[in-house]
Amino acid sequence: MTVHIEPTLKPKKIVPDLTANTAGIISPNPFWLASAPPANSGNQVKRAFDHGWGGAVWKTLGQPIQNVSSRFGGLHFRGTRAIGFNNIELITDRPLDVNFKEIAEVKKQYPKHAVIVSLMVESEEEWRDIILRSIDAGADGLELNFGCPHGMCERGMGSAVGQEPKACERITSWVMKYSTIPVLVKLTPNIDDIVMMGMAAKRGGANGVSLINTIKSIIGVDLDRMVVEPRVGAQSSNGGYCGAAVKPIALHMVAALAREAEFGLPISGIGGVTNWRDAAEFLALGSSSVQVCTEVMLRGYRIVDDMIEGLTTFMADRGMRSLGDLVGRAVPTYAEWGDLDMNYETVARIDADKCIGCHLCVVACDDGAHQCIHKQAGTHVPRIDESECVGCNLCQIVCPVPDCISMVQVENGYPPATWNEHMAGLGTLRPKKGAH
Numbered sequence: 330m331t332v333h334i335e336p337t338l339k340p341k342k343i344v345p346d347l348t349a350n351t352a353g354i355i356s357p358n359p360f361w362l363a364s365a366p367p368a369n370s371g372n373q374v375k376r377a378f379d380h381g382w383g384g385a386v387w388k389t390l391g392q393p394i395q396n397v398s399s400r401f402g403g404l405h406f407r408g409t410r411a412i413g414f415n416n417i418e419l420i421t422d423r424p425l426d427v428n429f430k431e432i433a434e435v436k437k438q439y440p441k442h443a444v445i446v447s448l449m450v451e452s453e454e455e456w457r458d459i460i461l462r463s464i465d466a467g468a469d470g471l472e473l474n475f476g477c478p479h480g481m482c483e484r485g486m487g488s489a490v491g492q493e494p495k496a497c498e499r500i501t502s503w504v505m506k507y508s509t510i511p512v513l514v515k516l517t518p519n520i521d522d523i524v525m526m527g528m529a530a531k532r533g534g535a536n537g538v539s540l541i542n543t544i545k546s547i548i549g550v551d552l553d554r555m556v557v558e559p560r561v562g563a564q565s566s567n568g569g570y571c572g573a574a575v576k577p578i579a580l581h582m583v584a585a586l587a588r589e590a591e592f593g594l595p596i597s598g599i600g601g602v603t604n605w606r607d608a609a610e611f612l613a614l615g616s617s618s619v620q621v622c623t624e625v626m627l628r629g630y631r632i633v634d635d636m637i638e639g640l641t642t643f644m645a646d647r648g649m650r651s652l653g654d655l656v657g658r659a660v661p662t663y664a665e666w667g668d669l670d671m672n673y674e675t676v677a678r679i680d681a682d683k684c685i686g687c688h689l690c691v692v693a694c695d696d697g698a699h700q701c702i703h704k705q706a707g708t709h710v711p712r713i714d715e716s717e718c719v720g721c722n723l724c725q726i727v728c729p730v731p732d733c734i735s736m737v738q739v740e741n742g743y744p745p746a747t748w749n750e751h752m753a754g755l756g757t758l759r760p761k762k763g764a765h
C-alpha cells in the first residue's frame with residue numbers, strides 16, 4: 330500500500346538577508362570590526378572574516394607612531410570586569426608598506442567582505458598619497474579618523490579636526506577631491522552638538538559618517554601610587570573611553586543625526602556593542618552597519634557567531650526580510666521632551682507569585698523616589714500605593730526578578746497633551762502626583 334503524505338501547511342520561515350550597504354560599501358552582514366587593535370594586521374582581519382565578520386575598518390594608517398606602555402585601563406564594576414575601557418594608544422605603529430601589502434592580500438582572498446581603510450594624516454599632499462595607495466590596495470571605502478582624543482590631537486589631528494567644523498569640512502573636501510571610493514567621516518563624541526559636526530562632514534562632501542570614537546576620560550587613579558591610570562611610569566594622560574558603558578551616549582548621537590532631516594547621510598554605528606541586541610538597537614536608530622572594538626578585545630572574534638544568529642532570529646520572528654526593514658525603524662519615536670504626552674500615566678505593579686521579598690524596591694522608592702512601596706505584615710510581598718506612585722520605573726529597575734514589577738498604563742480620563750501644546754494654550758494637563 331502506498332502512503333500519501335500530505336504536504337505540510339506550515340509556512341516556510343523566512344531567512345532574512347543580512348547584506349549591509351553603508352554609503353555604497355557592501356558587506357555580507359552589518360558587523361564590522363572597528364578601527365583598533367583587532368583590525369591591526371592582515372592575519373587578524375582574515376581570521377575575523379573566517380569567524381563571520383562582514384567587514385573591517387583597518388587600524389588607522391598615517392605616519393607610523395611609537396606607543397607608550399602601559400596603555401589600557403578597565404573600569405570594573407561589582408564583579409564585572411571592564412564594563413568600561415580606556416586607552417591611550419595612537420594610530421598604527423606598523424610601516425605603511427606592510428599595511429598596504431596586507432590589505433591587498435586580504436581583499437584578494439575575501440573579495441566579498443568590506444575592507445575600509447582608516448586614515449589620519451596632516452597635509453593635503455599626505456592625504457592625496459595615502460588615499461591613492463588605499464585605493465590601489467583595493468579598499469572598499471575610507472574612514473577619516475577625526476576622533477582620536479589623545480596624542481594625535483596634540484599634533485593637530487584626530488579630535489582636533491573633529492571638534493572644529495571648518496577643519497572637518499576642509500579636510501573632508503580635500504579627501505573627496507582624490508577619493509573614487511566611498512568616504513565615511515568618523516566623528517568624535519567630545520563635542521556639544523554632534524549634528525553640527527555631521528553637517529560639517531556633509532558640507533565637505535562625505536558619503537557617510539561613523540560614530541562614536543572614544544570619549545575623553547580618566548579611567549581611575551592608582552591610590553597606592555597616587556598616579557592616574559593607565560600608568561606610564563610615574564604619570565599618565567587622559568585617554569579614550571569605550572566599551573559597554575558608552576552605548577547610551579553613542580545611541581543618542583546616532584539617533585540625533587538619523588532624525589535630522591537636513592542630514593540624511595548613511596551612518597555606521599559604533600560604541601559599546603557587545604551582542605546582537607545592542608547591534609539591533611543601533612540599526613533601529615538609523616545605522617546601516619555596526620562596528621565593534623572593545624568586546625572583541627575582551628572576548629575574541631567568535632562573538633560574531635551569536636550576533637549573526639541572534640539578529641537573524643530576531644528579524645525572522647518579525648517577518649523582516651532584509652536589513653532595510655529594521656534600519657531606522659525606531660528613529661521617529663525619538664522626540665523632543667516638550668513633545669511627549671504629559672497625560673500618559675503608568676504605575677508600578679508587583680506580581681506576587683514572582684516576588685522573593687527582597688524589599689530592594691521598598692528601599693529604592695523610600696530613599697530615591699516617592700515613598701509609596703510599603704512592607705506588609707503577614708506577607709513578604711510589599712504593597713504599592715498606586716494613588717501616590719508617579720510611575721518613575723525605579724523599583725522595576727532595582728527588582729532582581731525579571732518581569733516581577735511591571736509598569737502598567739492607567740486611564741485617567743485626560744486626552745493626550747504635550748508641554749508645548751499646554752504652553753500654547755492647547756490641552757489640559759492631568760493633576761500632578763507626588764509633588765506634595
Ligand SMILES: Cc1cc2nc3c(=O)[nH]c(=O)nc-3n(C[C@H](O)[C@H](O)[C@H](O)COP(=O)(O)O)c2cc1C
Pocket residue numbers: 363364365366388389414415416418419420421447474476515541542543570571572573575599600601602620621622623624
Ligand atoms: C585600544 C584602542 C585603540 C583604538 N584605535 C583606534 C584607531 O586607531 N582609529 C580609530 O578610528 N579608532 C580607534 N579606536 C576607537 C574604536 O574604533 C571605537 O570607535 C571605540 O572603541 C568605540 O567602540 P567600542 O565601544 O566597541 O570599543 C580605538 C579603541 C581602542 C580601545
Ligand code: SF4
Pocket residue numbers: 676677693694698699700701702713717718719720721722723724725
Ligand atoms: S514607579 Fe517609582 S514611585 Fe512608583 S512605586 Fe516604583 S519607585 Fe515608587
Ligand code: SF4
Pocket residue numbers: 679683684685686687688689690691710711727728729730733734
Ligand atoms: S524588588 Fe522585586 S522581588 Fe524584591 S520585594 Fe520588590 S517586587 Fe519583590
